[in-house]
Amino acid sequence: MQLDIPTLLVIATANLFIVSIALLTMVGSQASAATRCAQLGVVALVLGGVASIAAGYAWAPVLAPLAVALFGLCQWLLHRALGSWLGHRSRPDKYRKRPIRRSPQDWLDYRWCARCLLVLLVAAPLGYVLGFASPDFQLGWSHLCLAAMLLLVARATLFPLRHVGRAWRWWLCACLVGTAGLMLVRAVVGIWGSEAAQQSINLTMAVTLNLGTIVSVVALLAAWRDEAKARLHNLAMTDGLTGLLNRRGWMERAEGMFANAQRYQQPLTLMMLDLDHFKRINDTHGHEVGDKALKLFARLLRESRRTGDLVGRLGGEEFCIVLANTHRSASIGFDQRLRAMLQEVGEKELGFHMNFSAGVAVLRDGDGTLAGLLARADTALYSAKHEGRGRMVQSDGGLGQTVI
Numbered sequence: 001m002q003l004d005i006p007t008l009l010v011i012a013t014a015n016l017f018i019v020s021i022a023l024l025t026m027v028g029s030q031a032s033a034a035t036r037c038a039q040l041g042v043v044a045l046v047l048g049g050v051a052s053i054a055a056g057y058a059w060a061p062v063l064a065p066l067a068v069a070l071f072g073l074c075q076w077l078l079h080r081a082l083g084s085w086l087g088h089r090s091r092p093d094k095y096r097k098r099p100i101r102r103s104p105q106d107w108l109d110y111r112w113c114a115r116c117l118l119v120l121l122v123a124a125p126l127g128y129v130l131g132f133a134s135p136d137f138q139l140g141w142s143h144l145c146l147a148a149m150l151l152l153v154a155r156a157t158l159f160p161l162r163h164v165g166r167a168w169r170w171w172l173c174a175c176l177v178g179t180a181g182l183m184l185v186r187a188v189v190g191i192w193g194s195e196a197a198q199q200s201i202n203l204t205m206a207v208t209l210n211l212g213t214i215v216s217v218v219a220l221l222a223a224w225r226d227e228a229k230a231r232l233h234n235l236a237m238t239d240g241l242t243g244l245l246n247r248r249g250w251m252e253r254a255e256g257m258f259a260n261a262q263r264y265q266q267p268l269t270l271m272m273l274d275l276d277h278f279k280r281i282n283d284t285h286g287h288e289v290g291d292k293a294l295k296l297f298a299r300l301l302r303e304s305r306r307t308g309d310l311v312g313r314l315g316g317e318e319f320c321i322v323l324a325n326t327h328r329s330a331s332i333g334f335d336q337r338l339r340a341m342l343q344e345v346g347e348k349e350l351g352f353h354m355n356f357s358a359g360v361a362v363l364r365d366g367d368g369t370l371a372g373l374l375a376r377a378d379t380a381l382y383s384a385k386h387e388g389r390g391r392m393v394q395s396d397g398g399l400g401q402t403v404i
């Protein structure tokens, strides 16, 4: 069987076309921005392939640079998708007070790569058009630019800030680096090599494109699956009404904080909060206002906590917060701050006053489990309710209760 280069290119483009349709139907309309970027990248690649094949027959001065632009666009879109899937630094390094050590991430930061990609995206077709008199220059320039873009995209797969699958990143990276290497070789051979060498590198390139397409698309599908998994996990851990962690999510994270505080003998305070007479609010003002009140309380909790504190809605009108690295006295400050905010904002936004009771437990030497600490905070909360509501009670762990 003998396949010539144009046929292989047509097969690669047809493969990609089918893949782009399949991706569209498989992913559906609920896709994230990152998935859409990756899909558009595949579409740009298909259009680039079509333009590149058509340039061999007609309108080469227009279609050839258009193909280069579309191939570049594909890399730029893929880079954006990887940025969302894998995470990237939210701030440039200059804002870091003291860099711990210089690593490859610091030198080739995502934003820097994104800027380079934008420049190359414009420069590649522009150089191609300007250098039209010299096919050697065009070949060298376009291949050099596209190879550089492929390497910049490959870099984005290397240092994820989120926990995502490793296998698909490595496969994608290998495809990108391999194609970039082949492009550079093709540029050199295309300018200085013999006819036979050019023929064989073109053939290798066409075959590699076909194989690379399959591997890259599988990698993209795995990335999409990772994203869907993370979204499901997020949904399972989050309370739909308030956006806070739900009981399961809160317990999972609180267990980690509890274990750390025990290991490093750091103070830790747990506070359970329950809105007072919430049933009455629902009965008097309706469930919608009740929901609004819950959202408001969650917002105030979020606003009055420190970074590192863990807030969650355990269920109904019951909330919980772990005050990290905090002694007993700080919980009083937190409670007073929250009460003051609720008094001021509650009246303004709900039209009535809302109050809460709180139970506090501080980590002691003998505490074996988070559940034990929670039980003590719960008992203190029960006392707060029992003693008239609208107050905070501290559990002394068997030594009695302190009403604040």
Ligand SMILES: Nc1nc2c(ncn2[C@@H]2O[C@H](COP(=O)(O)OP(=O)(O)OP(=O)(O)O)[C@@H](O)[C@H]2O)c(=O)[nH]1
Pocket (backbone or CB within 6 Å): 241, 274, 275, 276, 277, 278, 279, 280, 282, 286, 287, 288, 289, 290, 291, 294, 315, 316, 317, 385, 389
């Ligand atoms: N609007 C709304 N109400 C909820 C939600 N979850 C639970 N509730 C209501 O919260 C109320 C809790 O009532 P209770 O457990 O008697 O507590 P309470 O009325 O706050 O009384 P105390 O806690 O003793 O002060 C119930 O009427 C629930 O229906 C929710 O997501 N939205």
